[in-house]
Amino acid sequence: MYSASDLRKGLKIEIEGQPYAITDFQFVKPGKGQALYRCKMKNLITGATLDKTYRAVEKIDKPNLEERDLIYSYQDGEAYVFMDSGTYEQIHLGDDVLGDQRFFLVEDMEVKILFFNNQPIEITLPFFIEKEIVETEPGARGDTATNVMKPAKIDNGYEIQVPLFINQGDRVRIDTRTGKYADRVSKGF
């Protein structure tokens, strides 16, 4: 259990069986009144937001959260399979947990998966991954401007905006937090 005085931005708590992360926090104490802890939070499963005010005497449930390092293995139909390199246990995740992150999976990549009561609810990828551009309009030779962008597709069909000088076959780095092009790793042939 947490005490109200433990509350702070970023802390993860449990309310009525649901895990929440505190996104905004304020200590308030009106006039001669009691200390109150105002929290804005986000449900870690549904993304729904919630505002709640706690009193100093209140106790708050600690969620049973566990973060594990897993290796991405392969795609199996609709599912993406991850493996625990210690126990060889396999975890299957779908689009519901992965969202757009599924486009940035690279075989043998190490990821962090957050489990709530042993259910996977959130995945964190390395900040940068490398992908090959499989489709884009030919770039203008010698044009190294980075502020003019054009669409390009990576192997799984995900579309990103890249600078004009990027060609089919180039390898690029993508920021998995924003889903955006970061820089070019190597030229195609």
Next chain:
Amino acid sequence: MADALTELRQKRHALRVRSEILFAIRAFFRERDFLEVDTPVRLPAPALEEHIDAEPCGEWFLRTSPELHMKRLLAAGYPRIFQIGPCFRRGESGHLHHPEYAMLEWYRADADYLRILEDTRALIASIGRHLQSLNISVPAAFEREWIIQAVREVFRKWAGWDPVIAFDADRFDVDLVERVEPQLKRLGGPFVLMDYPAPLAALARLKPDQPQVGERWELYIDGIEIANAYSELADADEQARRFEQCAARRRAAGHTVYPLDQHFLEALSAMPAAGGIALGIDRLVMMYTGHHDLSTVIAFQEHERQD
């Protein structure tokens, strides 16, 4: 180290405004024949308040307010006194709270909370004029019309209940924070909440014609609490009774119960009718510099000292 110095340099404007505000406050009270006083910071018996915790200091405590000593001076025949100095409140830390903060208190004999309100309006106007004379711009909030409304009206309007008829301390605090203060912020400018339910006016006189209400007001600027004023309770027996009740509630909640200040209780019977006020200097400076975070106007913050 370099970062800490950069942070300090960035406070140059705020610290100048702070210095000018302190200058204007002292000038204001001198013109009105007030005596500036200093009272002990470390004391054996801090004022008993249900929700205010004093920081222990050796066998004693750091003051949470200079109130009790100021009233002893009133009782001894000093009719107009003011003090600017540090106060300490244990466990209060946030955008609008710092465990060590600067408080201005002033007291007037033969006066009540309405006279203190006149002083406050004149003081705010005087600080504004002083800053403007130095080409320091004053935020629009201070130019706005003052709104003065009774606590019960405000609660009926925005919280849907009357805390004077059916007082509920817990609901009062939560509704004040969740329903009333956001409205005061939305309206903007100075707003005075007048006449609190009697249980929320521990050191105030009750209204002679309406004993369920205490003569207390609070000043808000842009929804942020700046000052708390009372018509001071001058009845030693009544004060002792209220302290006992407060001590019982603190004991029940498992909080430290501070010894009663017997010197204060003895002096109270000699104290003239008086009005008094406590005003948070850091918050006032913060409002004048247009910020909503105390860290912008306090040069050295506690968390930094703990690193």
